[in-house]
Amino acid sequence: MTAPRPLHDLAVCAEEQFRLHLLGLVVDMLxxxxxxxxxxxxxDxxxxxxxxxxxxxTLFGxxxxxxKDWRAAVRHWQGETELPLxxxxxxxPGPIAAASLLLIAAVEEDPRLSLLDEPEGGAPTLGGMTAFLCDMFPDHGTGDIRAVLMRMAEVGVLQxxxxxxxxxxxxxxxxxxxxxxxxxxxxxxxHFRLTATGDLPSPEVWVAPGPDSARPEDLSRFLQSTRDSTIxxxxxxxxxxxxxxxxAAQAVGKAVLxxxxxxxADRDLWAEANLVAALADALLLIECAPVPGERIVVPAAPLNAPHCALVTTHAASIDHGRRPGALYPIVLARPDQDARKRHxxxxGWSRHAAKLADRLLTSGHIYRVARGAVRERKDQAREAIDTALASIRDPRLETTAHRIALGDELDDLVLDPAERxxxxxxxxxxxxxxxxxSSSEAGVKALLSGASGTGKTLxxxxxxxxxxxxxxxIDLAATVNKYIGETEKNxxxxxxxAEELDVVLLLDEGDALLAKRTDVGSATDRYANMETNFLLQRLExxxxxxxxxxNDGERIDKAFRRRMDAIIxxxxxxxxxxxxxxxRQLGEHDLSQAMIDEVACRCNFTGGQIHNVVLHARLLALAAKSAITDAHMVKAVEREYRKTGEHCPLRPALAEVG
Structure with missing residues (x-):
């Protein structure tokens, strides 16, 4: 049958399909x-x-x-196009489900239609809808119709x-x-965002992180070969x-939810998400970030399960056993140097791509940094990137660590030849x-041991x-927590x-977390050892x-020491x-050479203690509105020894200068 011309002129879309089926329901009743x-x-x-x-x-002409003529006309109008309905x-499936859905939806579209199955009007009820459908489908009993309605509620179609x-x-x-x-x-x-196929990126612009890495085309072929699966x-x-x-979804013509x-974790939200994915022919995309020790369980879908893609971390524990279909695992490495150049x-940084590619950033951070970098001159590219990278604030890092200003202390580091x-x-x-x-996944772990003030932080x-x-x-006060599992999470x-931003991470006073494991004598010992075991695996x-x-390398667990690439x-x-x-610390001063030699010879200070001495001597000089003198130095040295409870070793003749 040829569709009537007015019906044929309607756009083939979900909105018109819904209206035509709603009119078809009225045709059935009339x-x-x-x-x-x-x-x-x-x-009347x-x-x-x-x-x-x-x-x-008007539409039919x-x-x-x-x-039957109306339904045939609608089928001809729609052709092969599949729409949400x-x-x-x-x-x-089934005519009862289709009719009940349209009847209930019709009331939301036009509240006057509620009078057809509810004599007093108002929202459709289970009793009124059952009675109305019994008249429409006399071959089905009340129990059959109620079972269909409750099944529709179970899968989230009805509330x-x-x-x-x-x-x-x-x-x-x-x-x-x-x-x-x-x-x-x-x-x-x-709680979710639906992106149509036309708004998704094409696989043609994908930059593979390495020559042997997975590609979106691989996943799209898998999606085409399976009806439901978990990626x-x-x-x-x-x-x-x-x-x-x-x-991958764009390549097979799917939307993404x-x-x-x-x-x-929410039964109603999960049912709704699966329903929306099924109606929109969308792939479910769920981003999971489980904490250490947490196991993410993927629940069963309440209706024909669409494809579900879980994106998560390398160490996440996932249980997908409640879902049907195959599991398709994919591991994406960080981009290698060639991939970073392409990113x-x-x-927009083609001219400097080769130099900037030495930063082992993830692909997303490369674009974030590039967008935030402002170049006033072409020769300022490196400085602009450094500034943009410094401006990125990752909440995961900012809440558990704080950035240390590097300052101009590079020349203050004094080491012996072996340390240097x-x-x-x-x-x-x-x-x-x-x-x-030969991998962008390589890390470097180093242990710096020595007495306080010997230059480890410097x-x-x-x-x-x-x-x-x-x-x-790392801020130990913000990281260590008395509640089980919170320390590992932080x-x-x-x-x-730190891995993703390619920053240098400093775990100061690391023996607080990396100390030797103890025999389990209490629950406290057991949980302390659990934290140590987590760190062992994570540092690996x-x-x-x-x-x-x-300050004491012997307190560090031997297993940690074995995992260090360098111990200095x-x-x-x-x-x-x-x-x-x-x-180097003094700057301008009026000290005698004899005082300088005496302090260096007799005072067995660490570099940090020398810094404290010079700082206090400068304070005294500022108060006296002069340069640092021998008297200021003597007082500063004596003060430093009083802090440690030791005797000042300066010779009496020089000490009397103070």
Missing amino acids: HRERREGRLFEYL QFPFLQSYVDRIE SDLPAP DRLHKAC VGSRDAPRIQWSLRVSPAAFELVSGAPCLRD LLRSDSHNGRKTFVRM HCQSGTM WRNA EEVDALALRCRLREQLH AAKHLARTLSRPLYR LEMALAA DFRGIILVTT PFRLPDQLRRQEILM
């Missing part, structure tokens, strides 16, 4: 009344239906058509209200998400995880770690400045963010740069080093 000779009486009882009759006759019929009332008075309504999709209205929700994609945050899934991770070029060689070798290993291991600053990387110190956040897999400092002992400075540190 045809039933006409067959029983009550049509005019029915129209419900006069608002005349407007529906006029619309139907003749008098009120028979139901068709997918809903697949999810809830049931007034459950405290008698069962026949339970109110029924189409779930907002289902109504919006089948009626062509925008589907807007706080488990592991990678760093801001590393193209969601982009990868969106590109991006849900919050908490959706799976920098795509971000080790620090330079560590810097070289950090700079070339990708080439050394060496960390020196290393960060040499590498042109920000330096963050550490994981800091370590993961750490792909960034982390420096651990300790910092010794107390000898006389020559003390004099060099003192001269």
Whole structure:
């Protein structure tokens, strides 16, 4: 049958399909009344239906058509195009489900239609809808119709209200998400975001992180070959995880429904998300960030399960056993140097791409930094990138660590030849770690041990400045928590963010977390050992740069020491080093050479103590409005020894100067 011309001219879309099926429902009801000779009486009882009759006759181009003719015309109008209402019929097959959905939705579209099944009007009820459907489908009993309605509620198509009332008075309504999709209205929700196929990126612009890495085309072929499945994609945050899934969905003509991770934990939200994905022919995309020890359970879908993609971290524990279909695992590495060059070029930094690619950033952070970098001159590219990178504030890192200003202290680091060689070798290993291991996943872990004030923190600053990387110190007060699992959670956040931003991470006084494990004598011992075991495994897999400092290297668990790429002992400075540190710290002064030699020779200070002495001497000089004199130095030295409870070793003749 050829569709009537007015019907044929309608756009083939969800909105028009919904209206035509709604009119078809009215055609069914009016045809039933006409067959029983009550049509005019029915129209007199419900006069608002005349407007529906006029619309139907206008679209059909003749008098009120028979139901089969109307349905044939609608099928011809729609052709092969699949729309949300068709997918809903697949999810809830059968004429009763289709009619009940349209009847209940019709009341939301036109409240006057409620008078047809509810004599007093108002929202459709389970009793009123059952009775009305029994008249429409006399071959089905009340129990069959109620079972269909409750099944529709179970899968999220219908929502049931007034459950405290008698069962026949339970109110029924189409779930907002289902109504919006089948009626062509925008589907807007706080807990998920639906992106149409046409708005998704093409796989043609994908930049593979390495020559052997997975590609969106691989996933798209898998999606085409399976009806339902779970895709488990592991990678760093801001590393193209969601982009990868969106590109694969675009290649097979699917939309993407991006849900919050908490959706799976809420039964109603999970049912709604699966329903929306089924109606919109969308792939479910869920981003999960489980804390250490947490297991993410993917619940079963309440209806024909769409494809579900979980993007998560490398170490996340996932249980998808409740979902049907195959599991398709994907691991995305961080981009290698060639891939980073391509990302920098795509971000508009072609001229400097080769130099900027030495930063082991994730792909997402490359674009974030590139957008935030402002160049006043072409030769300021590196400085602009450094400034933009410093401006990125990752909440995971900011809440568990704080950034250390590097200042101009590079020249203040005084080391003996052996220490200098080790620090330079560590810097070289950090700079070339990708080439050394032939992988962008390589990390560097170093233990800096020595007495307080011997230059461990200063060496960390020196290393960060040499590498042109920000330096963050883990805040133990904000990280260590008395509640079980919270310490591991906080550490994981800091370590993961440090990896992605390619910063230098400093774990100061690391023996507080890396101390030797003890025999389990209480619950406290057991949980302390659990924290240590977590750190052992996490440092093994750490792909960034982390420096651990300790005043006593022997307190560090041997297992941690074995995992360190470098262990650098910092010794107390000898006389020559003390004099060099003192001269660098002093600046302008009026000290005699004899005083300088005496302090360097007799005062067995660390570099940190010398800094304190010079700082106090400068304070005294400022108060006296003069340069630092011998008298100021003597008082500062004596004060430093009083702090430690030791005797000042300066010779009496010089001490009397103070």
